[in-house]
Structures are given as structure tokens and as C-alpha cells.
Amino acid sequence: MDIQSDLNTVKGVGPVLASKFSQIGLTTVGDLLNYTPRDYNNYQNAVNIQFMQPGMVTVKGTFDNVKQRRVRRGLHITEADFSDGFSKVRVVWFNQPYRAASIKKQQYIIKGNYGLQGQRLQIVNPLVTALEQDKDQANSITPVYIERGGLKSFQISKVVNEIFKNINDIPETLPINVVNNYKLLDRSTAYKYLHLPSSNKEIEQAKQRLAFEELYIVMMAAQKMRQLNKSAPAKPIVFNQTVAQNFVTSLPFALTPDQKQVAWQILKDMQKTEPMNRLIEGDVGSGKTVVAALATVMALDAGLQVAIVAPTELLARQHYQTIKNLLDHTGHVKNIRILIGSLKQKHKKDTHQEIKTNNATCIIGTHAILQKNIKWNDLGLVIIDEQHRFGVQQRQSLHATLPTMPHILCMTATPIPRSLALTVYGELSISIIAKPPNQKANILTSITSPNSTAQMYKEIRNQLNMGHQAYIVCPLIEESTMLKAPSAQETYKTLSQTELKNYKLGLLHGKLKPDQKEEIMQQFIDKKIDVLVSTTVIEVGVDVPNATEMVILGADRFGLAQLHQLRGRVGRGTQEGHCYLLMTDSQKPTPRMQVMTNTSDGFKLAEYDLKLRGPGAIYGTRQHGEIDLRYVQLTDHKLIADVRLAVDKSSDVLENLIQYPYLAQKIQRALKLTYLN
Ligand code: ADP
Numbered sequence: 001m002d003i004q005s006d007l008n009t010v011k012g013v014g015p016v017l018a019s020k021f022s023q024i025g026l027t028t029v030g031d032l033l034n035y036t037p038r039d040y041n042n043y044q045n046a047v048n049i050q051f052m053q054p055g056m057v058t059v060k061g062t063f064d065n066v067k068q069r070r071v072r073r074g075l076h077i078t079e080a081d082f083s084d085g086f087s088k089v090r091v092v093w094f095n096q097p098y099r100a101a102s103i104k105k106q107q108y109i110i111k112g113n114y115g116l117q118g119q120r121l122q123i124v125n126p127l128v129t130a131l132e133q134d135k136d137q138a139n140s141i142t143p144v145y146i147e148r149g150g151l152k153s154f155q156i157s158k159v160v161n162e163i164f165k166n167i168n169d170i171p172e173t174l175p176i177n178v179v180n181n182y183k184l185l186d187r188s189t190a191y192k193y194l195h196l197p198s199s200n201k202e203i204e205q206a207k208q209r210l211a212f213e214e215l216y217i218v219m220m221a222a223q224k225m226r227q228l229n230k231s232a233p234a235k236p237i238v239f240n241q242t243v244a245q246n247f248v249t250s251l252p253f254a255l256t257p258d259q260k261q262v263a264w265q266i267l268k269d270m271q272k273t274e275p276m277n278r279l280i281e282g283d284v285g286s287g288k289t290v291v292a293a294l295a296t297v298m299a300l301d302a303g304l305q306v307a308i309v310a311p312t313e314l315l316a317r318q319h320y321q322t323i324k325n326l327l328d329h330t331g332h333v334k335n336i337r338i339l340i341g342s343l344k345q346k347h348k349k350d351t352h353q354e355i356k357t358n359n360a361t362c363i364i365g366t367h368a369i370l371q372k373n374i375k376w377n378d379l380g381l382v383i384i385d386e387q388h389r390f391g392v393q394q395r396q397s398l399h400a401t402l403p404t405m406p407h408i409l410c411m412t413a414t415p416i417p418r419s420l421a422l423t424v425y426g427e428l429s430i431s432i433i434a435k436p437p438n439q440k441a442n443i444l445t446s447i448t449s450p451n452s453t454a455q456m457y458k459e460i461r462n463q464l465n466m467g468h469q470a471y472i473v474c475p476l477i478e479e480s481t482m483l484k485a486p487s488a489q490e491t492y493k494t495l496s497q498t499e500l501k502n503y504k505l506g507l508l509h510g511k512l513k514p515d516q517k518e519e520i521m522q523q524f525i526d527k528k529i530d531v532l533v534s535t536t537v538i539e540v541g542v543d544v545p546n547a548t549e550m551v552i553l554g555a556d557r558f559g560l561a562q563l564h565q566l567r568g569r570v571g572r573g574t575q576e577g578h579c580y581l582l583m584t585d586s587q588k589p590t591p592r593m594q595v596m597t598n599t600s601d602g603f604k605l606a607e608y609d610l611k612l613r614g615p616g617a618i619y620g621t622r623q624h625g626e627i628d629l630r631y632v633q634l635t636d637h638k639l640i641a642d643v644r645l646a647v648d649k650s651s652d653v654l655e656n657l658i659q660y661p662y663l664a665q666k667i668q669r670a671l672k673l674t675y676l677n
């Protein structure tokens with residue numbers, strides 16, 4: 001048996017079990033080995049109740065006095081005593097109405113947080129595992145697998161055990177000198193220790209090895225990207241002091257120190273023959289566009305063309321106005337064009353012609369302007385707003401159609417923590433505008449329990465009555481049986497009949513056609529809609545200063561950086577903004593949520609979430625393109641330093657990837673995931 005073998009060749013896996021596995025995407029032995037235990041029940045760590053300290057605890061024993069009650073709408077409590085034969089402790093589950101019926105008279109091992117709830121020490125929402133009767137697990141560590149598709153953790157365990165009885169060595173995937181130099185477990189052992197550990201140390205070592213491999217692949221991909229970037233030359237854009245000075249003095253304000261520094265970094269990059277590949281990070285309203293406009297003028301003055309790409313037609317229109325205003329005093333304003341799908345065919349064709357003949361030099365539009373059918377006269381700079389990646393494929397397709405590679409400048413309001421940027425986006429140069437130019441109006445953030453929304457809606461109605469507008473943001477588009485989270489459609493329906501029935505509501509979500517979305521946005525901008533019920537589609541760059549209220553439903557399901565970006569939609573005018581974070585259930589708000597109410601620094605929030613929940617949390621699951629680092633702790637500086645060193649020394653591997661088919665495939669995939677949208 002090897003990793004390619006079908007799972008149904010494993011002893012004990014019949015057609016029924018095999019089909020359950022395949023329903024959750026596991027068909028081969030290798031698939032199952034990559035199904036990482038979510039946690040371990042460490043019976044070695046089990047403690048006597050008598051000596052328990054507050055914090056995470058593991059206890060072995062039996063349940064007694066199981067009771068359940070509904071306290072009020074939205075709050076269900078299950079309580080029980082848990083006894084280890086000597087002492088007992090109170091256990092509580094919130095909103096797990098199925099729990100009571102599942103508890104039987106038998107030995108369990110439970111794991112959870114032991115702490116003060118109200119006046120009382122108890123274990124809250126513990127994980128519960130039934131101890132198998134036939135096996136003495138008193139001194140073992142058993143993996144806990146996520147139970148999906150009707151598969152129980154112990155069933156998965158059994159199959160995994162069977163696999164390790166029969167499997168041949170799992171082939172090594174890292175270069176062997178890397179394994180040796182960094183004293184990593186070989187791959188075979190790593191999998192064994194991951195699934196069948198006999199000590200905590202083995203789990204650690206296994207994760208260490210797998211983390212190393214994950215990061216090695218991501219950083220090799222970044223290295224590859226750097227090489228690709230260097231291989232295609234760009235036209236240098238000479239710095240012209242007069243042009244810069246004229247532009248800056250034409251502005252109605254002085255650039256902030258951050259803007260000056262970022263502008264300087266960009267202008268320096270553009271003077272090179274290596275194409276610029278820079279990302280400006282700065283909160284919405286921090287003044288990125290002004291800096292981009294300066295780069296634009298410099299390129300235009302050097303006789304090159306500039307493409308400015310926005311994620312939506314709406315934002316393209318906003319940019320078109322802004323850039324025209326900013327370039328008003330230059331000789332280039334007459335050559336600025338907007339190019340978006342909704343324009344008349346004839347108009348678009350004329351613009352294509354003008355681009356070809358260099359009568360149009362600065363083109364603002366959506367991604368379509370980078371399509372092959374547009375013949376540029378001499379494209380020198382591409383500016384991409386609100387998209388933190390510019391893909392290999394896009395780069396290659398530009399390269400294929402243009403004699404030289406344009407310089408590329410991306411702008412994003414998503415704060416990407418340094419540690420993540422340096423590893424995952426290793427090939428990017430990053431500029432940060434940390435301080436916004438003028439203090440925006442305040443945003444007051446508060447946490448609201450789902451049981452006390454009446455007061456909140458009353459305050460929102462007050463604001464609406466004063467002529468302001470509101471956003472209601474939901475995690476889902478439509479009702480889902482899988483996830484207990486509020487949907488935009490359901491929320492829209494309910495609110496139109498209840499709390500907000502006297503106001504005009506609009507519904508906006510990603511499943512609408514682009515022109516439908518834009519129409520609704522336009523109605524909101526024109527104040528034809530008072531309240532916009534939406535999914536996170538409003539996250540990017542929308543600017544409606546009159547909107548002062550925001551409710552985020554199921555806020556605990558979002559990443560902090562994402563919440564921060566969402567709430568940046570309010571408080572954009574002169575009026576104070578209010579952001580209400582509505583919890584999924586009525587439990588006490590977590591410290592993670594509380595951070596939102598007392599921190600307004602997007603970078604701090606992103607770092608905080610990165611530590612707590614990993615990179616996925618920063619972008620939310622919406623952006624599937626994000627690399628999923630399962631084992632890497634981006635706070636593990638030693639690991640990052642080791643891998644960086646290994647990658648630097650592995651240039652030969654990158655040259656001869658053909659000898660490493662597994663790595664080659666993974667690196668290719670990482671490139672796609674990280675750099676394509
Ligand atoms: P971003 O693109 O980062 O969201 P913008 O460049 O659109 O931000 O700037 C937001 C607003 O702040 C604009 O109205 C812009 O004119 C203004 N602004 C930009 N830089 C400054 C500055 N240095 N001083 C004062 N206002 C500025």
C-alpha cells in the first residue's frame with residue numbers, strides 16, 4: 001500500500017465507509033494522511049479534578065445530573081456534573097441542545113476551559129470523547145479528527161491505524177540536504193507522529209517538519225516570482241524634479257510625511273530597468289490615490305502610457321473623476337479616458353484606437369483594460385487598486401503582448417502584517433501609509449448581543465430620521481443549513497417588515513449581476529435607499545459620506561482586519577460613525593471582539609488576528625485564493641529564518657525543478673494561489 005492507493009483497499013473500509021470518505025474529498029490513502037487531526041486527546045495530560053487550575057484542562061470520568069433549560073430566546077443551557085471518581089466539577093454547554101441526549105453512562109474524556117462563570121468555577125463548552133471500552137487508553141494520546149459527512153473521529157482513527165500497519169515508506173518531498181541540514185523528520189515519520197504520536201514531543205516534531213515544508217514551498221514560489229520578474233525588463237522612468245514639484249504645488253494640501261516617503265520609494269523603483277512590483281498599504285482615505293497620481297504624471301511625462309485598474313466600474317468612475325481633478329494642471333488631462341464595459345460599443349472602439357495611436361495615454365477602467373485585444377502604444381505603468389496581487393499569468397500575458405514589462409503598483413486598504421507580507425508576498429516591495437492626512441470623523445464601535453437589538457435599531461432609526469444612511473452587513477447571502485449565521489436575504493426580509501419597515505431598504509450581494517450591483521450602489525449613493533443590507537461586497541473602497549451607521553451581524557465570524565475594513569465605510573464625512581458588532585449568540589463577547597472596540601489601528605488588529613487565528617483570518621474565507629498555511633505559525637521567527645536560509649541556498653533546486661516533480665507541482669500551485677485572482 002502506498003499514498004496513491006484507494007482508501008477502499010484498506011482493511012475495514014467497505015463501500016459505505018469509502019463513499020462517506022469520498023464525500024468529504026478523501027479518496028486515497030494520501031488524502032487521509034493529509035487529513036490533519038484537529039486536536040489530540042492527551043490522556044497523559046488528564047488531571048485530577050481536585051488539583052485543577054483555571055485554564056485548558058483534560059479530565060477523565062463520567063457525567064451525572066444532566067439537565068437542560070432554555071433561558072430565553074437564543075440561549076439554551078445544558079449542565080452536568082463530571083466526576084473522576086474522587087471529586088466533581090460542573091460542566092456547561094451553551095446552545096448545544098443536542099448535547100443532553102448524547103450523553104450516556106460511560107467513561108468520557110473531556111477537554112475545555114476551566115474558569116469562573118458568574119460566581120462559579122466550571123468547564124465551559126468542553127470537547128467530549130467517549131472512551132472506547134475495549135482498549136486501555138489510559139496512557140495514550142489519540143488524535144481528534146473533525147467529524148464531517150457522518151464520519152466519527154474514532155472511525156477515522158481506526159482506518160489510519162490500519163494504514164500504518166501496511167503502508168510502504170512515504171516518499172520524501174523536500175530535498176534531502178534540507179531535511180538533513182535542518183534536522184527535520186523525514187516525511188514518513190512526520191505523518192506517523194502526526195497521526196499516532198506517543199508523546200507531545202512527537203506531535204511537535206511532526207508539525208515542525210510539515211510547517212517547514214509548507215513555508216518552503218510558499219517561499220520558493222516567491223523566489224520563483226522574483227526571478228520571473230527580473231527576467232522581463234521595464235522602461236526606466238527618469239525622475240523629473242520639475243514635474244514632481246509642479247504636481248505637488250498644484251495640490252490644495254501638502255503631502256504628509258508618509259505620502260512623501262512612499263512617493264519617493266515609488267519614483268525610485270520606476271527609475272530601474274527591473275519592473276517595479278510595489279504594494280501601497282494604507283487605510284481607506286489615507287491618501288494612496290494622490291501618491292498614485294504623482295507616479296502617473298511622472299510616467300506620462302516620460303512619454304509612457306498608464307493603466308489604472310479598479311475592481312468595479314463604480315470605483316473606476318470614482319477614480320476617473322479624482323485623477324482628472326488631480327491632473328487638471330498638467331498637460332495630460334485631455335488624454336485621460338475611462339474604459340468600462342457599460343460604455344457604448346462605438347465609444348469603446350474609438351478609445352481602443354486612441355490608445356493605439358497614443359492619443360489616450362492614461363486609461364482608467366476595470367480589469368478588461370489589461371486584455372490582449374487592447375493595443376498599447378507604450379504602456380509603462382499599471383496601477384491596480386484594491387487588489388493585493390498581480391498574477392503571474394496576468395504578468396505573462398502582458399509580457400507576451402508588450403515589448404517591455406510595465407512597472408506595477410498595487411494599492412490596498414487591507415492591512416497585511418509584515419510577517420505575512422515577507423513570507424507569502426516575499427517578492428513584493430511594500431510601502432505603508434500609516435497616518436491618514438486629516439483626522440477622519442470618529443467611529444464608535446460597540447458590541448451588541450442578539451437579545452438587545454431593540455435599542456440599537458432605535459438609535460439607527462434616529463440617525464435615519466436625521467437623513468443619514470446605514471449598512472447592515474451579513475456573513476451569508478442566503479439561509480444555510482450548514483452554518484448558523486444570518487443571511488442577507490433573510491435579514492432584508494425581516495427588517496423590511498419589522499424594525500426598519502418605514503425605510504427604503506436595498507439588498508446587495510455577490511450573486512447579483514455586476515450591473516444590478518452597481519445600480520443598487522448608485523441608488524444608495526443618490527439616497528434613494530436608506531439602508532443597504534449586504535454581504536461583504538461593500539468592503540472594498542465604497543465611499544458614501546452620508547452613511548454613518550453600520551450593523552455587522554455575526555461579527556464574531558469575521559476576521560478583525562475585515563471588520564476594520566468594513567467599519568471604515570462609516571464615519572467618512574464630518575459625522576461620527578457608529579458600528580454595531582452583533583454577536584452570533586448571547587455569550588459574553590470574546591477578548592478578540594473587545595479589541596475591536598478599543599483599537600482603531602488596522603495593522604494592530606491584523607497582527608492580533610494573525611497570532612490568534614492564522615492568515616486565513618485576515619482575509620476571511622471569501623478570498624479563496626489565499627494560501628492556507630495549516631502548520632506554519634507566522635510568529636515563529638526561527639522557522640521563518642531557517643526556511644529563508646534554506647530557500648536562499650536552494651537556487652539549484654529551483655533551476656532543476658524537473659527533478660522534484662512534487663515540489664514543482666506545489667510551487668506552481670502556490671504561485672497560482674498567491675498571485676492569481
Ligand atoms: P485612498 O485612496 O487611500 O482611499 P485618497 O487618496 O482618495 O485615499 O484620499 C482621501 C481624501 O483625502 C481625498 O479627498 C484626498 O484629496 C485627501 N487627501 C489626500 N492626501 C491629503 C493630504 N496630504 N492632506 C489633506 N488631504 C489629503
Ligand code: MG
Pocket residue numbers: 284285288289541
Ligand atoms: Mg481608494
